[in-house]
């Protein structure tokens with residue numbers, strides 16, 4: 001006799017949901033988590049506020065997943081953002097919707113989501129064992145019979161793998177699932193960073209570390225052709241750039257760099273002003289403040305840290321009076337403000353990426369159930385799958401939806 005109907009490996013967003021649903025459907029369910037507590041990554045999501053989902057309508061939502069969108073259509077048909085929102089509210093997490101349709105707990109605390117989900121899973125009847133690292137699966141006659149954990153064998157009718165990706169390994173997501181799934185015969189699309197900060201060639205950015213620019217437009221040029229445009233916030237780091245616009249564009253940039261293509265970004269610091277309007281503004285400022293040095297005049301247009309960088313780039317001495325700026329210098333200044341170019345030379349490692357792209361190929365997963373088509377009784381959910389999206393609550397929704405479906409499907413097979 002099987003000891004468990006369903007064993008869920010990994011107590012993150014997908015695993016907690018899968019385990020709670022499986023147990024709720026009547027399956028004797030064991031959740032195995034390698035860390036001292038479940039939900040370690042969930043706790044740090046959304047800068048500690050946890051952007052649980054997004055209220056975008058279904059097609060627009062799926063667009064955020066690029067090529068992996070169609071795979072999720074059936075999971076979202078069964079469990080979508082309104083279901084997750086109703087679920088979280090029902091377990092005591094009131095929510096608020098913010099700019100861009102992003103949904104957060106009203107308390108602003110990701111920990112509240114973790115606590116509520118852990119308590120819910122327990123109420124559903126899930127037995128959770130922490131500090132348990134699954135290091136193998138028991139496979140027999142084309143099916144899974146259980147898992148190996150700390151040298152011990154645990155038997156189950158079905159196994160749900162929800163071990164996450166390989167980003168932020170300090171949270172427990174160390175890529176174990178890739179090895180476990182590969183050993184069971186699954187193809188793994190090579191894991192690579194997505195939603196990841198970028199490294200730039202220009203050394204002056206080091207002096208800008210800590211500076212955030214809001215409301216800028218960033219255009220991405222691959223081999224000289226503009227292929228993406230983002231509007232919002234960009235942050236300078238010691239090594240380069242990060243922030244929402246960079247993270248959102250980073251997936252395609254990583255792919256271009258891996259294909260040895262050249263990548264530049266162009267930052268429009270004044271997207272609300274056309275070139276003509278900005279030129280008129282410069283002419284007016286220089287006329288009204290002709291006796292002031294340029295380093296002081298530019299403070300009206302730029303954050304302090306950028307003034308020196310800008311003056312050096314356009315070749316205007318900081319002490320030059322505004323009245324002494326030539327037409328050519330003003331034109332150079334104008335084009336720098338509208339199109340500051342940075343060369344992207346690389347990206348940060350997977351461990352610093354918000355999500356891991358790649359993973360278990362969705363070609364081998366039944367999208368109606370999250371069942372492996374290779375191994376009977378095996379289900380795969382969450383970031384371990386070759387599925388990832390932009391920032392905005394989409395990734396957690398994918399984890400919740402695939403976890404929900406995997407948990408219910410596994411229970412249906414096992415009992």
Ligand SMILES: Cc1cc2nc3c(=O)[nH]c(=O)nc-3n(C[C@H](O)[C@H](O)[C@H](O)COP(=O)(O)OP(=O)(O)OC[C@H]3O[C@@H](n4cnc5c(N)ncnc54)[C@H](O)[C@@H]3O)c2cc1C
Pocket residue numbers: 009010011012013014015032033034035038039040041042044045046047050051052053132133134135162163164165167168171172173174175176177353354355381382383384392393394395396397399
């Ligand atoms: C800093 C940061 C902020 C983010 N913010 C957001 C956000 O606001 N909104 C959003 O939608 N997405 C966000 N994400 C992405 C989101 O957190 C992930 O996509 C999501 O957590 C994936 O859920 P998961 O359950 O698949 O994996 P995880 O949450 O990574 O959970 C996997 C679990 O499996 C356990 N595990 C791993 N290997 C084993 C093993 N061998 N045995 C037992 N247990 C194991 C791990 O310890 C872990 O608890 C953020 C990510 C990061 C890093």
